[in-house]
Amino acid sequence: MRVRPRSNRDDVGDLPLTPLIDVVFLLLIYFMVTATISPPESRVASTLQGERGAGQQRDLRPQIVTVDLVDGGVSYRLGTRVFPDREALAAALEQLPKEGGLFVRVTDRAPWSAVAGVMQDALDAGFVKRTYVPAD
Amino acid sequence: MLLGRKPARTRFGVNMTPMIDVVLLVIIFFLYTARFAEVSRTSVDLPDEPGARDVASDPDALLIDVRADGVFLVNGRDRSLQRVIEIVEEQADRLGGPQNVRVLLRADQGTAAGPVNELARQLTRMGVRQWSHATVDRSGRG
Helix, strand or coil: CCCCCCCCHHHHCCCCHHHHHHHHHHHHHHHHHHCCCCCCEEEEEEEECCCCCCCCCCCCCCCEEEEEEECCEEEEEECCEEECCHHHHHHHHHHCCCCCCEEEEECCCCEHHHHHHHHHHHHHHCCCCEEEEECC | CCCCCCCCCCCCCCCCHHHHHHHHHHHHHHHHHHHHHHHCCCCCCCCECCCCCCCCCCCCCEEEEECCCCCEEECCEEECHHHHHHHHHHHHHHHCCHHHCEEEEEECCCCEHHHHHHHHHHHHHHCCCEEEEEEECCCCCC
16 A cells, blocks of 8 residues: 655745734734723714894794803803703703704803703704804 | 656745734834824813714814813914914815815813804804814713
């Protein structure tokens, strides 16, 4: 019985794995050192108020939320009603008709975190059109 | 002349080490330079809100950062309000009018709305209408 000798080709494909593993470990260490864990950013779109008196006829009265800083605390005013916190304002926004949109009027003193909160509440309440209005 | 005999096969041992070293250096180079492009997005403590769900990224929007002390930054560099407006005008010229400019405001949650309001007034005068502000959802509510 003739037994075929083993081919030497098996030996040709042998690659040294040690440098490859070194590289992989270095890359791993690199990514671990440089990685910064940060939550993804999102955004809330709105429009800026156009020129006043542009001839737009409105059947609906504008719904305006004013964000201000009064006596060191944030004040949210919707028409004549003043809300002490965002939760109360958010509940009121849910009840409003959404067709006319919402104007968010912001004083210079208002903290930006509160403004962003009102914009978020308007978005969550279902206002498609949100307008940012800097207070005079 | 040798007939019927295969020539002796010469075995070439390819040394992979220098090639892998070079590949590693190239990878590190690209990773390092790629980081520079991300630096333009300044580290700003954004308001902790979930923002809009299903919001598409808008790479063409003009990013304007507002630090907690009210300083404006565009492309990571401090800018005066006047310079920011000039940059917006340049953008408007490129896009065919201020109505096509989209501003993405990244304002620090610790800032007062005063600087943002001043920017909004200037943009309104220019005719820019589309703007949005960035938020970050740290609690994963969104």
